[in-house]
Amino acid sequence: MRIGLLGTGPWAARVHAPALAAHPDVTLTGVWGRRPGAAAQLAAANGTRAYDDPDALFADVDAVSIALPPDVQAPLAARAAAAGCHLLLDKPVATTAGDAHRIAAAAGRGAVASVVFFTVRHDPAPETWITEQAAKGGWFTAHADWVASLFADGSPPGPFTESPWRRERGALWDVGPHALSVLLPALGDVTGPDAVRAVRGPGDTVQLVLRHTGGATSTATLSLTAPAAAAGAGVELRGEHGVTTLPDGGIGPEAAFARAVDALLDSVRTGEPHPCDIRFGVRVTEILEAAEADLARGPATAG
Known part of the structure; x- marks a missing residue:
């Protein structure tokens, strides 16, 4: 699965990017961030390319992994789902119920799978x-x-x-x-x-x-x-x-995130929603x- 990463902060650099780059069933296709220099640096460190436009990244991938503040994550997640991208979201998915419902509605219309990364x-x-x-x-x-x-x-x-x-x-x-x-x-x-x-x-x-x-x-x-x-x-x-x-817990956030990637792949393959999908994130x-x-x-x- 081709996955794009949105975010360049400590959580993206420590957990998302290395786990995605190392996952045997995933290609880390690219990185987008609000700081282009940081995106270029993170992409280079993980063997991929930086994107200047998130919509261009959406067009090149099957799924997105988001490591951004919730108020920034919410509208981008809805845009990604509308573009047909499966969603690997961070918690909380948003800081208003309205924004969370908009992600869920876009995911429903796009028939995309979703997993929210609750570490535990x-x-x-x-x-x-x-x-x-x-x-x-x-x-x-x-x-x-x-x-x-x-x-x-x-x-x-x-x-x-x-x-x-x-x-x-x-x-x-x-x-x-x-x-x-x-x-x-x-x-x-x-x-x-x-x-x-x-x-x-x-x-x-x-x-x-x-x-x-x-x-x-x-x-x-x-x-x-x-x-x-x-x-x-x-x-x-x-x-x-x-x-x-x-x-x-005994495996740490990096390994837990890799298992969240596995969960998204399973949901896409089987069509079965994960217990921690966007609907749970909304609730x-x-x-x-x-x-x-x-x-x-x-x-x-x-x-």
């Missing part, structure tokens, strides 16, 4: 655990922690600390999708009046309370501004089967948008 859903141990817990059912409640110190006071600079969209949108939009990618398959969709509640904590910390189909509830703590000693991620489920926790965006709206209505701080 493409790591074998967590992926197997999530599938098993969803099959069991009977979960009463759950709690997720996705807590990082990326923007904490005194944290050292790194490739992702310069991300404007992460600073603007915060933990709700950056790590919230990871938590939802585990909670939704295990407990079911979030439905009903006031099914999404959110409260602000210190820094960009957000506490979510969700009500799922069938009556189960879950909570999630999301932060990019926690002290380094408090950082970590985990999910605990409680129900008629007892208590179980999400196992640690995650809708829930996050509802949480943001609840934050706007509620008190400014917790406690």
